[in-house]
Amino acid sequence: MTVSLADWFREAANWAFMIIAIPTLFAGWRTVTSNNIVRAVLYLVVSLAGTAALFIMLGAEFVGWTVVLVYIGAVIILFLIGIMITRAPLGVDADLSHARNVRTPAAVLGVLLFAVIGYAVIDAFENSMIEPFEPTATADLANLLFSRWVIPFEVVSFVLLAALIGGIALARKDDNGAQR
């Protein structure tokens, strides 16, 4: 099915998509290129917020708000606290610009990743038109979680436990020299 450009522009959803997607992309770009680490984190927040908005647009509101809650609300806060308690350089940090010999492999990797994800998405949804639909209910998510995906669900708790123990092992004082 072909869609003419005029039809594309007539669809309000496409406009909404562009309004969300362009800042998201720009913020993602600035996250990588910014010379100041806190600004980079801020751009990452914008880009994640855009992602959440796209999820909500797709009717996956639970996932959308989870992105806000977990990524923006917890992961990035973890970054920020990490930055604040180690070293908080105000202004430009020259170390953040990588040397040219790192940039090329990174770019190649990025393009490859894009190709893989793009292929997967096109392969899965190729010609299916997304109709105006009912949003995914959180209840359906729960039904899937406790039937088909119950093993991964339990594995998640082990992954989280491992992350926590790893973090503590890194941050803890050595036993010798400090009490307890």
Next chain:
Amino acid sequence: MLNQYYGDYVTVAVFVAVGAVLVGAAIGMSKMIAPRAPGGFKDVPYESGIEPILGGWSQSHIRYYIFALLFLIFDVEAVFIFPWALQLEYFDSIGRGMFALIEMFVFIAILLLGLVYAIRKGVLKWE
């Protein structure tokens, strides 16, 4: 053709926009009215009246990082608990209630283990 769902989120977007306009207008107004006279000792970072030393950074303890990590883990846990809580009565009604309850119990127990580990290792303690 906007259904209830998109209507709600359009409302959220409009609330954000109106809020931004209101806050922006208030700030703009204060910018116009308020005097602006930079310079002098008032521009120096406040350090109880003495001249600041060694820049604007002070060292904090690593345990704040552990708290953030713990929060991240319990946040992810909460995200999993909410759908479960939403559907528990339904699971009860189709006879899978016990199964769902035990699965969640195991999930919570494993994460509590992490909290107990953190407490026992003393990383949440102030010495």
Next chain:
Amino acid sequence: MSIFIEAAIRAVFVFGFLLVTVILLVWVERKFVSDLQNRVGPDRAGPWGILQTLADGMKSFFKESIRPTNVEVALFVAAPIIALMTALLIFMVVPIGAPVEINGTEYALVGADLNVGLLYVLALSSMAVYAIVFAGWASGSKYPLLGSVRASAQMISYEAAMGLSLVPVVLFAGSTSITTIVEQQQGTFLGVFPAWNIVLLPSFVIFLISGFAETNRAPFDLVEAEQEIVGGYHTEYSGFQFALFFLAEYIAVFNISALTAVLFLGGWSGPVFGPAWIAWVWPIGWFLLKTWAIVLFFVWVRASLPRMRYDHLMSFGWKKLIPVSLAWIILVAIAIGIRDFGLPWS
């Protein structure tokens, strides 16, 4: 197009309501605290000093917003805006009254009734942490940084407890929409007691305690403890930018009170009297009554309790509140199973 206009009208109503409320709230707090402490409190601007907040607000417009030399300008300016915006936006999912019928169309008295309203509230409260982190970091000064590291750790700790304390409410209501949760609390239990979620007493207490910590109110106000760290994250703020932080804090207090009333005290549910044209006022009155009762509780606590020590605060959150709320979730889940099916061995 009409949906945009309707949403804009709702937004103006909600924000206007919040602003008027805050003006009252600050005055009520000052007056109530001064009564408790045997002082007179504000009494010059208007009758009983009721215009004092308005006067203070106006004054802040005319004050210079000093910007110290070390600040990171963009974040320094953004921080109070983020604080205020998150506080304003949380209230949009709180229903302030029963649906009202105007010209045959039913209007819900809520900004938007999201299916995942509770998640929205939690997500926005976690955004509020950014205001404090940015304020502390961008000030380029020691006290704000110290205050903001403390504040962010405190807020995220109690946010975890707050999120978990809401799970039994969801278990009870089978919904994360706040309007549905209120509707579930209509009517009575055993014919006498109102069917409020207050029966989930541990959740109620944990939610309220986390609310105190989330809004950085006494006894958890060590974030801005004047005596120790000067003013915490807003040490370097002055003039109108400080006023924004101030506004945000009081709106947050009202938000938490309103959410407590809505989630645990039945929101707008209550007896309704009189003819139809006046009946719609009652639910709003009940909602306001419950919310203000909790607001006064906030103020009372502030006037009565000393500030907690930071290590006590954190260990209280992690070693008491969170294990207790997890155990309580399991207990409620088991209780619901028993209610629906009876005891497993009978």
